[in-house]
Amino acid sequence: MNKPFLLHSDAKSTMPILSLFFFFFLLMLQHTFSTTSTSNTIILQGNATFQSPNATFQLGLLGFSTGFYLAIRHTSLPTPNTVWVANRRTPAPSLSSAALHLTPSGQLLLTHNSTVLWATPNRTEPLSLKLLDSGNLVLLTRRGVVSWQSFDHPTDTWLPGINLTRFNSLTSWRTSSDPSPGPYSLRLTPPHYGQFDLFFNDAVSYWSTGNWTNGNFVNVPEMTIPYLYSFHFANPFSPAASFGFSEQPSDSGLRPPTMFRLDPFGQIRQYTWNDQAGSWNMFWAKPDPLCLVRGLCGTFGLCVGEPSKPCECLAGFLPRDNRSWSSGDYTGGCYRPDAECGTSDGFRDLGAVGFEFGNVSFVKGKSRRFCERECLGSCGCVGLAFDEGSGLCKNFYGSLSDFRNLSSSSGEVSYVRVPGGGSGRGFDRRVLSAVVIGSVAAFGVVLVTLLVLVKKRCGRRGFEEDFVPVLNLKVFSYKELQLATRGFSEKVGHGGFGTVFQGELSDSSVVAVKRLERPGGGEKEFRAEVSTIGNIQHVNLVRLRGFCSENSHRLLVYEYMQNGALSVYLRKEGPSLSWDVRFRVAVGTAKGIAYLHEECRCCIIHCDIKPENILLDGDFTAKVSDFGLAKLIGRDFSRVLATMRGTWGYVAPEWISGVAITTKADVYSYGMTLLELIGGRRNVERPPSAEVGESGGEMGGKWFFPPWAAQRIIEGNVSEVVDKRLGDVCNMEEVKRVALVAVWCIQDDEAMRPTMGMV
Template sequence: MNAAKSNKSFSFLTCISISISILSHLSSATDTLSLGQFLSGNQTLVSKGGNFELGFFSPGNNSSNYYIGIWYKNIPTRDIIWVANRETPVSNPSTTELKISQDGQLVLFNQSKLPVWSSNSTRSISSDAKLAVLLDSGNLVLKNVSNSSASIWQSFDHPTDTWMPGAWLGVNKVTGEFQSMTSWKTPKDPAPGPYTERMDPDGSNQYVFLYNNSEVYWRSGLWNGQYFGAVPGTREKTAIMLSFVDGEVWKYATYTITVPSMIARFVIDSSGQGKTWLWLNSSQQWQQIFTMPLSPCDVPSLCGAFAVCDQKSSSLCSCYTGFQPASPPAWNSGDWVSGCVRRTHLQCSSNISNGGEQDGFLEMQNVKLPSNPQSLIVSGAEECKLACQNNCSCTAYAYDTTCSIWQGDLRSLQQLYDGDAAAGSTLHLRLAASDLPSSRRSHKWVLAVILSAVAALVLIFFAVLGVIWMLQRQKRGKISMHVEGPLLRFAYVDLQHITKNFSEKLGGGGFGSVFKGTMPDSTIIAVKKLEGVRQGEKQFRAEVSTLGSIQHINLLRLRGFCCEGVNRLLVYDYMPGGSLDCYLSPNSEVLDWRTRYQIILGIARGIAYLHEKCRECIIHCDIKPGNILLDAEFCAKVADFGMAKLLGRDFSRVLTTMRGTVGYLAPEWISGLPITPKVDLYSFGMMLLELVSGQRNSSHSKSKTFFPSWAAQQVMEGDIMSLLDDRLDGQADMEELMRVCRVACWCIQESELDRPSMGQVVLILEGVLDVNTPPIPKMLQLLMQEDHQPELHFYNHLRTIKDEEQSENCQNSVVKSQNDT
């Protein structure tokens, strides 16, 4: 009987112990951590609305370090917005606990039950301060149970590398305490990196980026009551609204999102740049919309020690002459922070008498000099050189009316080019004699070899020239020997030779970059390097051969292609008139109405041929001014047709990139409906409105509302002259203008069933068919309403960014065309 009582007592105690253990763990779905509970292993907190999640994460696939962090719950990529123990990772989350201590602090204990991180709130904590809540804003708040509206500590007060909407960044004017954001050390290491954003330490109302908390390399510009001068997107009302508060205690900035469904964040990343990201539901990826500073080379020490940053180089960072990467694996993966080291140790001047060779100096021209030089008072350049040469710790010098020398590691060296805003200087880099490109060593055997070789070189000089000439002829002959049907098949090395190793870029877009080249017979061509092609070689050749057989006066002629390994290139005729994009800005060349109408008619005929005259209907899918090229006689050529066939599944991803073709996408793309040739009609209609007005829709000065909506209203009311480009002074055929405007409005109807076919459009433009007054599209009517203005402002803002980039490309194209002429 006693044994039975003992067993019952043991069972009762066991149940109590198990119950306590269960209660100490979190339930599967909660946003709250209370006293007596802890979070470990795979357990997480999820905000009440399901926007954010808090738990353990590991930043790399092969990393054994774990951190407590907060990330977006409903986004497929795990993007961390806050990290608790970024300096003290743990190795085993299953034996690690995050809980509220008895004194009301939020504490992380490792597997040895030692605290590795704490909230360390300095505010007064009452005995009932035992509740932590993850909010739908991404803010982790520690508060009193009895007074849930007052927070004792919150993660928004202690940002890591991300500034979230509703959070703030400022300074306590009473205590002098600054809030700051600090980058991750590397993309896979959340430890604090060298780059920080905070308010200007000098007390001015602006924000600065700091390197090692000392060197300022970017400023936001002073707050003038409405915006920060150097921050894009704060000069006008957009969906991202920034405000600045200067109170008695705190001075800070904060921002909000005016469109509730929009997801945005600002990050100072491990590269030292501040970037604003916007989540695109259509492509399920983040789109970068602002970057500060614009050039990555303006970030100090981006390339590490003894490396030069060259924005025009494909690799961005490269070691100085005489240096090599300190960590080749990291360098090859794009992690340049480890920098470079010397190939050969320097010989100090005092060691020359012992048989060493004297160090020399390599002249590096047109560079932005490293920071923190030491100034010397000397009488000239030669004395400046001797001062560095006689100082064993001197690694470089520069002389420009004054003498500057550098000791130790050289960082933040930037290569400049003619035309850059900053004036370049000349740096003299100290190298071992053996690493100088033209060594001054004068060994007798070198002199003997040179003297004996002179006679032989004279004899074989003409023979070498003859061999080179023959090889060049053979190479040029090879280029035109490979023929597949109507197309030339080029070898990749031939295209490298034709384009001078792809050195002269004509432009670029979502499908790839275009380079200028010259054939052996002096014919100028354009070579497009495709990106994102996943087709096999056989299928790619078959599709290209099909496109090569398509010939029409208003379609850009495909001359040939290259298909070698991962390289996919297309060779086209060169169009000296550039793209139609270059004529859609206030400062561009003015096209008269007759030229514009012939361009419109040519575009329509080219698209109609693709839709109705080919063996298989070809949907262009990306009709826009940038894909309309002009020859010397301003004959329109539709370019990039058939890209959907070549790019396959990746086509929609390229097409819907927000900074690529915003403004021309038919509603079918966004709603996910099946794609038909009518998507080209919608894009064509939007383009007609721009060509008639001579301006971009988003930058049009005639309307305060969405321009296509306003334009459709004018067409319906018969006031078509208000749509005409002011620079034409009303010089246009009224009948032709009426046809174009009505066709444009029929083409941009929301339902594809209401849009005409491209064949009907051609007949209308040719005057064969009549066209009635169209209704205003329902979608455009919706955008004219006041409650949809934030979406409209943000749409126009993104279009403005794209237009500014296109304007710069067009200016470069104009310069190249003038040089060709």
């Protein structure tokens, strides 16, 4: 397929025109495939390639460390030469059984045996396939109109002729040998679409081009060099924004190849080809230096900035995943091999470093040794810094990330806590202390043991007699949780039954500790919570790690949700979630509630579904929480009589009337939550304007959003309900589907509502 067709030099002179015709016909076959039959046409198989007319680019099945991919690459230029990859998430395990087909209806299919790995949209007419010298793979109609093109679906490389819009973006490779999607992306930033941002995990922006001003981006001064390429920004600062570039013509008409590439290490780089050196020249890279890239080295990883190996673990720490680390993916970070903290811990001097995340406690101290003693008093303290000038201790808690060296002129030096003594200072008096304490302990151990046994037998009997046995839960002491939360000093939330604090256990895992504060320790809610979720686990339910029931103390220990409650993102002045995240939250919440209703041994009615009780983890996965009001009913029963509970605005009508409730009460609350998710607002607030006042309901002098929203959804005016912060960056088909489900869920007649499984 990729060998040139040749005519013999002794061809008869009587047929020059016919020979020339066949030459051009066969040459066209080399670069164009069309479908006119009723069966699939195999375009590529095995090591065959499909080249552009001038052999600038070629399409083929290329092998990488994770499998085989349909890819376009520069034909003769060295790495980086792969400019587009089709099946990034689904590599073919072998080359022999992989093939690219063109169907009679004009659809491209990449298959492995009988499994479809990648496909273009199905069409209704035969199409022809071409690979252009620009590197663009196109499907053309009979009239030559482009029906589909790879330039509309860029991967990690931006070539001349590609226009980036709000619908497409660049996503890095996982590593230099793994084309699967990595954690970094470059995209136009809503809602104004006047600049590009680099994102880590689609959530954290760590560099921006700045706004488009006077023909270039503020933070990219290299764009002012006009003789290399020219940028064109159509409709900037609008949802229709489209940004691209083209190479400037030279006197000879030829210009060395140029491309932008989002590197696996999170930098956007421009490369130009250097003919004399025979290699790519990196013209510029952002952000610069490399260590400003967020998440590059993970937790307790230090960025050293070397292009080939930018990360290393802090002294005393090891890579969390050796395989990923050796392949060039450092985002998993490092861990302390000895998870238990102890009196033999010490501190290792890191010099002047910067880092992200974590929590800090400020203490006024006379010396670094004082700071060390403060830090060693808590297993949650992972490091410290001491500024001799101000005499200020900074003790760090949690997982610290993105370490990078700073200027040596900084007056603050950081130290990380390591096992085995670290620098070896400050521990000489502990041997004597250990001997004294050991002698006293030996004398009192018998007495203490007896007291503990008596206390357990008498003090816990009342609690254990009617408490449901719970498996896989750890029983914490109050002192242990007090230490983990540093004396309950870091409040992260407050609910109807108590306050939630962030803490860190001795195994370095971050947790959320809820301290019940109702009279009597919230005993009823405490038992309901432990009994309900103590024995169940689901990806969309917050995991209960353990509890404390000591004297009058009632505490619950959960996994920590880094991104907090959904309610935080439903405030006009608060942060906003993209539609993709909102849709995942809607589906994930539904899955969690459906599991409670339909898959547990006993049906569980949550009774308090609302945004405050939907938490988001580090990947914005939704997890239902707070089961203090939950009711368990046997599978032989469909209703349960319960006193009215929950939160006004989410409580189903039948509950207010005092009848026995069903799982449909949760469905109603879920529907109310969906309306808030779509609108990016709370259901009860002051009227936004006169234009919406006539259809809403009044609740205590405030405007009730759901009736107004439901009416517009039923009328087909869903766009009026959608959060204006989303702009046009949302899938309207998904929005309409979610909106209709919300209205379906909040009907007054519970029999008309769907089950959560149907949702």
